[in-house]
Amino acid sequence: MRERDVEAVAQLRLAAxxxxxxxxxxDDIAGLRKLLAGDGFETSLVARIGDIPVGTCLLVRRELELAHELTPWLAGLAVAPKHQHQGIGTxxxxxxxARAASAGVVEFYLYTWQARDFYAALGWMTVETFEQDCAPMLLMSRRPSL
Known part of the structure; x- marks a missing residue:
């Protein structure tokens, strides 16, 4: 992600x-700028069509309040609605x-409910099912490889 992407990425994230x-x-712009100014481990990857950001995904150290001992996390996968189902999310x-693997990550995590089949098809494994805000949620993990 570049500075010029921050507002468009924040808008994608807000909608999603x-x-x-x-x-x-x-709030989201401030969080993304903090990520940009960090140590380089945490990152926001951006998919573009031409010069327009149409998707994003984060690698972050902390994500889920209930599981702070787990780190790092794949988080915030969002693709603009008119560009979904075109392989951008994958x-x-x-x-x-690949970014996690190159940083030496042995295992990392995500949580989802609606996209659980999408992630399972990509090799993510279920760790546990839990409830968050009175709704079901799935904790998943993956061991990245180069």
């Missing part, structure tokens, strides 16, 4: 994850896995 919540565009997950 935070609609109807108190999280603002400014490419972003694979690129994030």
């Amino acid at each position: 994850f935070f609609d109807g919540t108190a999280r603002t565009l400014e 490419a972003l997950v694979r690129a994030t896995e």
Whole structure:
């Protein structure tokens, strides 16, 4: 992700994850800029068509409050609706896995419910099912390889 991508990526993330919540565009922009200014391990990968960001996926150290001892995480996979079902999500997950492997990650995690079949098809394994905000959630893991 480049600085010029931050607002577009934040808009993708807001639409995908935070609609109807108190999280603002400014909140997400601040979080993404903090990620950009970090030590380089945490990253936001961006898929572009031409020069337009159409998808994103994060590699972060902390994600799920209930499982802080687990690290790192694949998080925030989002693809603009009109570009879904074109392989962009798969490419972003694979690129994030490659980034994790190149950083020496042995195992990393994600949580999802709606996309559980998508991730399972990509080789992610179920660790446990739990409840978050009165809804089912699935913790998954993967050992990346180069």
